[in-house]
Amino acid sequence: MSVSTHPFDTGVELTPDPRRVVVRFFVPGREDVGPGDSRAGAVLDRILALDEAVVVATVADIDERFLHRHPDLHATFAHHADLVASRITDGVALSPARRLLLGASFTHEYAIEAAALCNPSAVVHPLQGPGDDVAFVLSVRCIGEGHRSSIGFRTGRLTGAGTVTLDEPGPCPQTTTPTPGQNHTTVFHAKLADRLDDFENAALVLNPLPALFSDAALEEGISSLAADRATRRNTHDTIENLRAIARSSYELHFPAHTALSERVLWPHIVQESHGMEDARFVRFTDDDGTIAYYATYTAFDGVNISQQLLETTDFVGFTSSPLAGEAAVGKGLALFPRKIRGQYVALTRSDRETNSIAFSDDVRCWANAETIQVPKEPWEILQLGNCGPPIETERGWLVLTHGVGPMRTYSLGAILLDLDHPQRVVARATTPLVMPDELHRDGYVPNVVYSCGGFAHHDTLVLPYGRADQSIAIATFSIAGILGSMTDEPPAG
Numbered sequence: 092m093s094v095s096t097h098p099f100d101t102g103v104e105l106t107p108d109p110r111r112v113v114v115r116f117f118v119p120g121r122e123d124v125g126p127g128d129s130r131a132g133a134v135l136d137r138i139l140a141l142d143e144a145v146v147v148a149t150v151a152d153i154d155e156r157f158l159h160r161h162p163d164l165h166a167t168f169a170h171h172a173d174l175v176a177s178r179i180t181d182g183v184a185l186s187p188a189r190r191l192l193l194g195a196s197f198t199h200e201y202a203i204e205a206a207a208l209c210n211p212s213a214v215v216h217p218l219q220g221p222g223d224d225v226a227f228v229l230s231v232r233c234i235g236e237g238h239r240s241s242i243g244f245r246t247g248r249l250t251g252a253g254t255v256t257l258d259e260p261g262p263c264p265q266t267t268t269p270t271p272g273q274n275h276t277t278v279f280h281a282k283l284a285d286r287l288d289d290f291e292n293a294a295l296v297l298n299p300l301p302a303l304f305s306d307a308a309l310e311e312g313i314s315s316l317a318a319d320r321a322t323r324r325n326t327h328d329t330i331e332n333l334r335a336i337a338r339s340s341y342e343l344h345f346p347a348h349t350a351l352s353e354r355v356l357w358p359h360i361v362q363e364s365h366g367m368e369d370a371r372f373v374r375f376t377d378d379d380g381t382i383a384y385y386a387t388y389t390a391f392d393g394v395n396i397s398q399q400l401l402e403t404t405d406f407v408g409f410t411s412s413p414l415a416g417e418a419a420v421g422k423g424l425a426l427f428p429r430k431i432r433g434q435y436v437a438l439t440r441s442d443r444e445t446n447s448i449a450f451s452d453d454v455r456c457w458a459n460a461e462t463i464q465v466p467k468e469p470w471e472i473l474q475l476g477n478c479g480p481p482i483e484t485e486r487g488w489l490v491l492t493h494g495v496g497p498m499r500t501y502s503l504g505a506i507l508l509d510l511d512h513p514q515r516v517v518a519r520a521t522t523p524l525v526m527p528d529e530l531h532r533d534g535y536v537p538n539v540v541y542s543c544g545g546f547a548h549h550d551t552l553v554l555p556y557g558r559a560d561q562s563i564a565i566a567t568f569s570i571a572g573i574l575g576s577m578t579d580e581p582p583a584g
Contacts, residue, residue, distance in 0.1 A: 101255040105563040107204040111264050117199035147188045168194030207234040207535040209557030212372045212544035223251025230370050240366030242356035261350030266357040271306045272340030281415035281456050282336045292329040339413040363390035371425045371543045373480035387424040418449035418457035425477045444474040448514050470496040479544020501539040502526045518577035534559025
């Protein structure tokens with residue numbers, strides 16, 4: 092790569108693997124573009140008309156071709172059969188084989204990485220072994236058919252000698268079924284305020300609720316509001332808004348025996364129906380020493396984008412909930428790994444072209460942002476953004492940035508923020524750390540290098556980054572080398 096501080100190319104490269112498939116519910120006819128009903132009824136009639144011997148033989152063939160590719164495949168078929176059972180005429184009984192065939196006919200494989208693999212972030216693994224090696228978790232943006240993005244994982248290690256290796260991924264990627272999540276009162280107030288609906292109707296429902304509440308508790312409050320609709324205006328709108336916000340929170344739990352690299356975070360809510368993009372993971376240490384892993388990511392519904400927050404402690408169970416506030420609009424919110432002076436801190440690009448910083452008492456609500464860096468150099472003249480959570484060093488917060496220049500070329504840069512007052516930039520890189528080179532400039536989106544975050548171990552910065560939105564490479568840097576190459580910024584004022 093073209094560099095100013097000589098990163099070490101680890102030789103690690105991840106490329107899209109079309110063999111990594113998950114099973115999803117499939118409705119014939121619904122995959123077509125444009126209006127029209129599904130063909131579910133006609134398909135069901137044809138399945139019911141088959142001879143039982145043909146059904147048994149067909150299921151045996153399906154088993155031979157697919158059972159080894161997916162765990163609990165028959166359970167998946169049974170679930171998908173249940174989803175279309177309402178179309179079966181009352182009194183019509185299905186044999187076990189015909190029920191499996193019905194479920195299989197409404198199932199398809201989806202290659203999660205068929206189009207691209209990009210925009211990674213890396214954090215230290217919650218489980219560490221003995222010795223000098225550091226295990227880490229690599230999150231990846233998987234892009235498949237229809238440009239739909241999901242979040243996948245790999246695991247690897249940084250050896251004591253400075254070598255980076257990745258583990259072989261598990262053979263059976265899988266999604267899991269979501270369950271309703273817990274709701275946050277502060278988020279509801281902020282989201283309703285954005286919709287000009289945080290008035291007495293909302294107060295009737297939300298004021299009796301605790302800071303964290305369930306969907307069932309919300310429905311009790313909604314029942315009270317509905318019962319009083321005769322004396323209130325716009326109750327229907329408020330109820331719809333409350334339920335829409337609640338649908339944005341959910342939980343995921345994977346079987347503990349699955350490999351981390353087999354767990355796939357798949358779009359579940361309307362806001363992310365066309366993709367979960369660019370997860371920026373951070374290992375967050377709270378004031379009491381407890382550790383959690385957060386990730387902000389972009390939810391895309393095909394037209395609009397919004398920000399969601401993932402939280403996990405073990406990468407087995409995850410919660411997803413909406414972020415609120417003007418500073419959380421758009422893409423690229425990145426959390427600092429700890430509070431500063433009692434507040435959460437985040438980098439943001441809510442104005443779509445400059446790097447800004449936001450402070451909040453609530454990790455899910457970000458009201459205001461202050462611009463800290465504007466495009467200045469030719470290689471960042473179109474826009475700036477962050478490349479994930481800052482890295483804490485003795486000299487300050489090291490922020491990896493991306494800049495977009497002519498020919499929509501992305502480059503990676505850096506700025507240094509004051510440790511105690513991170514709204515102050517104390518130094519910056521005047522030349523890129525990484526630029527697209529001739530060998531890796533072509534791909535799904537040409538001329539792009541992009542990262543959603545790396546981690547530090549002593550003086551080593553491990554930085555995974557996407558190349559041409561197509562594949563992923565991993566470089567290591569000397570943190571001292573980066574800091575030594577930066578130009579001091581003059582004091583403000």
